[in-house]
Amino acid sequence: MKTKLIIFTMALMTGVLTSCVDTELCPEPADQHPHLASVSYGFDWSKTQDNPKNLPDSMYVVAYRVINQWKSSVMVNCLGPKNKPAQGKYINNVVVEPTVYPGQTKTDTIEYFKVKSGEYKFLCFNGSNEEIDYTSVDKFIYQKDVDMHDLYFNFKTYEKESPKLNRIIPKWTDYNNYTGYMQPAVRAVYYDTLTVRSLVANRTYHEVFTHPKRLTQRLTFEFDIQKDLSGGLFTVDSVFAEVSGIPFSVNLSNGYIDITKTSRMMFRAKLVVGANKDSLDNDNNKKVHCTAMIDVPTLISSEYDDVYQGPGIMQIMVCCSVKDPADPTNRPPKKFQGLINLYHTIQNAKLVTYTLDRQHVKKAKDYATLSIDADMVVNGASILKSNDENDGLDSWVPKGGVIIDL
The missing domain is CATH 2.60.40.1120 (Carboxypeptidase-like, regulatory domain)
Structure with missing residues (x-):
């Protein structure tokens, strides 16, 4: 009888000692x-x-x-x-x-x-x-088999016609329709x-x-518009652009950026005119400097410098108003488009380093300026094609006819 009592007491003590190893087994109130x-x-x-x-x-x-x-x-x-x-x-x-x-x-x-x-x-x-997709984060929290090495940070993407996409380019003809969009002006992450x-x-x-x-890179685009006034006077009123080749998924444990899928982004360029950096162009001015800043995971170039579909392509819309010689008070607005393969510009910026599988990159810097050395020449009716012998430089290519707003 004494032996049984000792065994029972030891079992009871063991139960008391082990009952609070995991929080779910403890009887105390949660608070x-x-x-x-x-x-x-x-x-x-x-x-x-x-x-x-x-x-x-x-x-x-x-x-x-x-x-x-x-x-x-x-x-x-x-x-x-x-x-x-x-x-x-x-x-x-x-x-x-x-x-x-x-x-x-x-x-x-x-x-x-x-x-x-x-x-x-x-x-x-x-x-x-609201532009972050937290699906992978929720999966990481609730599924025990998902390790931190599998935790990805994702931006939402949208089809071009989605009502949720904040479109900023009016009457836009898309010459590089290959993927969806991230929202314009995404906040730095x-x-x-x-x-x-x-x-x-x-x-x-x-x-x-x-x-x-910084998880994202701050990229600043710079390029010049040279105005050809031989056919008449005009002003550059606004410039809109779209760039492709923006990855939208980043691994938070190692910083690897998935480049197997990329997206696009629209933005408006800031115009800098003259030494006083006046943002308003005038009829007699001959050059407009354009700048734009975006925050994205990074930017990937095309594999080739002579294609105009896929990643690494910038499309542009230039909005002008033309002086009517017969009626100075009348300034018909015109819009025309062009595009450029940014292969050399992106390569020269050295934005990333590639992993061995060539399916991921790591950003090499937090800030970079992408200076497009080839001048864009416009004559108030179209973008003029760049010199075909522009060795080592990216070249502007005119697209479509002029659009006149009535």
């Missing part, structure tokens, strides 16, 4: 759980070089427990002081529902987030961005990671992302 830690987040943007600034207003933070794997995510504001807990809300895998006091709703922001205790790696990237650290139960931690890095 008093002994295996939870509290964590808040802050962000240090002092090392960010962007000028002008293009920072996100919120960041999506993933907490990844590497041993006894568990993952959760929150969305927090990111522009406040780095040492002050950023306000936000739970997104995925809420371990404890936040307390809702009278007059509050479940959408009210909080500063401290509950996570299971353990060894954690933290990752953050742009949040609250930043990400950061924190090395593995231990979160002990019943303690509070403030984790600061000290050096958010």
Whole structure:
């Protein structure tokens, strides 16, 4: 009888010692759980070089427990002081529902987030961005077989006729209809990671992302329009462009950019006229300098310098108004299009390095200027074809007839 009592007592003690190894087995109320830690987040943007600034207003933070794997995510504001807990809300895998006091709703922001205790790696990237596809992130959070090495950041893409696409080019004839579009003027994307650290139960931690890095490249396009006034006076009123060869999927663990699928983007160029950088052209001016800035994962060239379909092609629409010699008050508007293969321009910019499989690249720099050396010559009615013997330079090619708005 004494032997049986000892065995029963040992079994009971074993059950008590093991019952709280995993949080799901503990009987305590969730808000008093002994295996939870509290964590808040802050962000240090002092090392960010962007000028002008293009920072996100919120960041999506993933907490990844590497041993006894568990993952959760929150969305927090990111522009406040780095040492002050950023306000936000739970997104995925809420371990404890936040307390809702009278007059509050479940959408009210909080500063401290509950996570299971353990060894954690933290990752953050742009949040609250309608142009980001979070499908792969949700898959990473909820599927245990998806490792951080398989976590991709994806931009949404749209067909040309989609009502969700913010089209900025009017009456556009597409001469490179091979893929969909990213939205114009996509915001720069930043990400950061924190090395593995231990979160002990019943303690509070403030984790600061000290050096958010650019996931996207800031690309600046520059080119000149030379005005041929021999046939009459005219002004360049606006210039619109579209560039192809923009990848939209980036691996967050290693920075590899998938180039097996690319997209396009429309944008409007800024016009710089004269030494005083006046943005308005005049009839007698002979040159207009055009610049445009976009934030994208990177830009991929065509495999060849003499094709005008596929990646690495820029299409352009020049909008002019022509002086009517018979009636100076009448200035009929005209629009005409052209395109250029940016093979040499992209190659010279050295934007990326290729992986061995040639299906991925890593960006080689955060900022780059793509100067198109070949001048575009316009005469108020069309773009004039560049010299065929323009060795080593990309060449402008006119497309379509002139469009006159009535």
